[in-house]
């Protein structure tokens with residue numbers, strides 16, 4: 098049967114005829130999820146840098162590379178959902194400066210070129226020079242190429258690197274806020290849609306981004322040490338878990354504020370929105386986002402991590418503790434993905450006539466289908482592996498100028 | 505804020521002239537009134553050719569008298585024919601809604617196939633308080649959110665007050681569809697570009713009426729030029745209490761409803 102006909106059967110109440118087709122599908126869910134991870138991972142790395150949090154140092158480079166991998170993939174999700182992907186360059190050529198979406202190109206380019214690539218380059222330059230001296234074959238050439246000919250590793254040059262990199266980090270934090278806050282603005286500024294239209298949306302997006310970024314780094318750090326058969330740095334895990342807890346508390350408070358505010362104001366949309374929450378979004382919002390994705394991790398992290406008490410409210414052995422951390426981080430990822438789903442899909446499941454609800458029929462195949470999205474979620478991991486191969490982020494691969502580099 | 509602006513932009517004709525025109529129309533016998541509309545359309549056929557068209561001299565809008573609409577759906581059908589709108593029942597540039605408000609205060613709205621082919625009468629299960637039909641279309645907003653959000657400027661407002669989509673330019677991001685508060689837009693499944701009512705711009709610039717206005721048997725739709733004091737629309741907005749849809753969103757629609765019910769959203 099015609100999929101749209103099928104939707105028509107499941108509509109309750111009245112929706113405008115043109116609303117039978119849902120316009121932003123799974124890909125547009127994936128997009129803010131990915132950029133959120135970028136912003137979150139980068140903000141974590143920056144905090145390490147600026148506030149000099151020693152414990153989390155082992156995740157610094159890993160977080161930068163992760164942010165880069167996810168940043169490269171994020172626009173692919175947007176591109177794939179366009180009706181005319183080949184015309185997308187028009188966003189750069191003739192942008193409409195009133196459009197939040199048109200600004201994407203500039204925010205993105207700024208963040209990629211000025212912030213992330215430069216910071217990674219500055220951080221790795223010394224190592225790349227030294228690696229290139231030691232290595233042979235392709236790796237040598239790749240590293241040599243990546244230094245862009247800047248081979249000076251005198252103490253003066255290195256001091257400059259450090260200072261420049263610190264400066265970039267300082268610009269980077271507001272840029273990361275901008276990147277994801279702006280994604281929230283794309284939705285928050287649509288006055289036609291009462292589910293989206295809220296000043297809080299960009300802020301909520303931002304904090305959920307930080308939460309998802311820290312959770313992701315915790316997972317990646319944990320898995321990478323296990324896979325490399327290295328001892329897990331427990332102070333690092335504990336610190337990450339505490340950060341995660343604090344960020345989650347802020348995120349949760351903001352979400353509750355938004356919720357209470359809507360309930361209290363009780364605008365004309367309140368009836369249809371509460372119907373939406375308790376019927377179409379029950380699983381993804383109440384169960385996945387609120388309960389499994391927020392409350393359970395809050396309780397887990399709050400009781401086990403040193404966030405509230407130095408030894409944790411429940412003092413557990415290290416092995417168990419880090420497993421619980423990883424479990425909480427996975428739940429948080431599911432929760433944040435549901436958050437994006439609830440915003441993007443949820444915002445289209447009710448009619449702007451405020452009189453009815455529709456459904457979303459996910460496709461499996463095709464550019465907008467489940468498989469494309471799954472691929473786009475997997476792709477950053479593959480990219481990250483490649484980046485790790487070229488630029489090993491591990492402490493033991495770091496080079497020191499003092500020790501004469503063997504040739 | 506100057507609210508009168510979007511109803512009647514600066515007119516260059518003296519008021520006396522329009523009054524004379526009005527008296528003249530009024531002096532016609534009542535049955536001729538309807539015919540009058542037709543004649544103006546026929547006159548328009550012979551009007552100036554394209555070349556002499558100056559967008560700056562016009563500012564279009566539409567009036568809809570809800571009490572006149574009988575829900576025949578001919579407008580929605582004519583629109584699909586005129587503008588090659590996909591025939592499937594979920595793409596419309598204009599459609600008609602039926603409202604049935606029960607004595608218990610519950611409102612039931614439907615628009616089967618956009619009203620094309622009319623509405624099968626329902627056996628009322630409860631006492632009905634009031635019921636009516638409402639034609640809907642793009643409101644050609646004076647401050648159109650769809651234009652604001654289009655990342656490449658493919659959606660734009662013309663000088664004569666019509667919001668159009670450039671098919672060769674639209675990247676199909678569908679942001680405008682999300683931004684339109686009225687559900688007036690869809691993505692054409694054949695071209696993968698945004699599509700919506702153009703007030704039949706191709707006809708209007710030739711002095712013809714939009715197809716929906718042309719076919720409406722009761723004259724529920726009135727098309728006209730807000731810059732001309734003697735246009736049917738100017739009269740419509742002068743002699744009716746006017747409402748627009750979702751005024752709190754400040755889009756300043758140029759589709760003006762007379763006899764609109766508060767239940768209509």
Ligand code: SF4
Nearest residue numbers: 642643645648650684
């Ligand atoms: S009604 Fe919708 S499509 Fe028409 S001008 Fe207003 S916002 Fe744009």
Ligand code: SF4
Nearest residue numbers: 654674675677678680
């Ligand atoms: S779908 Fe086309 S007209 Fe609409 S906002 Fe995107 S580019 Fe502009």
